[in-house]
Amino acid sequence: EPEVTQTPSHQVTQMGQEVILRCVPISNHLYFYWYRQILGQKVEFLVSFYNNEISEKSEIFDDQFSVERPDGSNFTLKIRSTKLEDSAMYFCASSPPVRGGKLFFGSGTQLSVL
Amino acid sequence: GIQVEQSPPDLILQEGANSTLRCNFSDSVNNLQWFHQNPWGQLINLFYIPSGTKQNGRLSATTVATERYSLLYISSSQTTDSGVYFCAVERGGKLIFGQGTELSVKP
Numbered sequence: 001e002p003e004v005t006q007t008p009s010h011q012v013t014q015m016g017q018e019v020i021l022r023c024v025p026i027s028n029h030l031y032f033y034w035y036r037q038i039l040g041q042k043v044e045f046l047v048s049f050y051n052n053e054i055s056e057k058s059e060i061f062d063d064q065f066s067v068e069r070p071d072g073s074n075f076t077l078k079i080r081s082t083k084l085e086d087s088a089m090y091f092c093a094s095s096p097p098v099r100g101g102k103l104f105f106g107s108g109t110q111l112s113v114l
Numbered sequence: 115g116i117q118v119e120q121s122p123p124d125l126i127l128q129e130g131a132n133s134t135l136r137c138n139f140s141d142s143v144n145n146l147q148w149f150h151q152n153p154w155g156q157l158i159n160l161f162y163i164p165s166g167t168k169q170n171g172r173l174s175a176t177t178v179a180t181e182r183y184s185l186l187y188i189s190s191s192q193t194t195d196s197g198v199y200f201c202a203v204e205r206g207g208k209l210i211f212g213q214g215t216e217l218s219v220k221p
Binding site: 035042103 | 147149154155156157158159162200202206207208209210211212213214
């Protein structure tokens with residue numbers, strides 16, 4: 001069964017450093033998302049991406065965050081200058097070419113900012 | 115914004131027992147999805163259920179959109195059912211998650 005893959009599974013970084021989290025969505029999906037989950041809390045929406053541009057973003061997704069689809073398969077989340085409060089599990093998700101379709105999540109990248 | 119509330123927050127069951135998890139939401143939504151987050155942190159989509167009833171093995175879900183709630187039924191629970199169950203509603207192209215129900219199934 002096709003699945004969303006994320007790398008790395010764990011990332012440790014120093015405060016102020018840039019990180020790039022990588023995702024390969026399911027191949028025929030057209031909507032891509034990043035969500036995050038701070039330990040013990042609920043899953044929060046960060047950004048959605050469709051047709052090579054951001055379609056929605058939350059208040060969390062400030063100027064320190066950016067997303068990119070550099071080629072036909074990868075979808076990346078960049079955090080320019082990490083802060084302690086960016087420590088969280090980051091999930092990539094994709095959904096079929098229907099707005100509001102069923103979401104499939106990757107296994108997540110656990111980001112720890114020291 | 116829309117509020118999504120799940121109950122109960124925690125649930126402990128003996129293996130073989132049945133349970134019902136509830137999700138209430140405060141406004142109309144385009145669809146509702148149920149997820150299971152296993153102890154390794156993976157989010158597995160259980161149901162895409164904007165309305166009506168669906169069944170998948172020992173799990174079933176019912177959404178009554180007009181009354182703004184959804185129920186997830188787990189029958190004959192197994193230890194592998196342990197984890198956190200989230201409901202999430204879709205508005206404006208994004209999912210809004212509830213706080214989850216943490217289920218622990220004891221052997």
